[in-house]
Amino acid sequence: RDKDGELEICTTSNQDSPYLIGHSPIIGIDVWEHAYYLKYQNRRQEYIENWWKVFKLME
Secondary structure (H helix, E strand, O other): OOOOOOOOOOOOOOOOOHHHHOOOOOOOOOOOHHHOHHHHOOOHHHHHHHHHHHHHHOO
């Protein structure tokens, strides 16, 4: 949460953990190429869209 207590979107570099900056993640997605390249090659956007579809199924 931010200083006002609101949820916040956070990104980190080099696979650093949000815990290192005092955040407690509730969801995360790996967008480094090793996570999607074998199936999606250079189609990162398609990987992300399909990831959201799976996440929405869990709601």
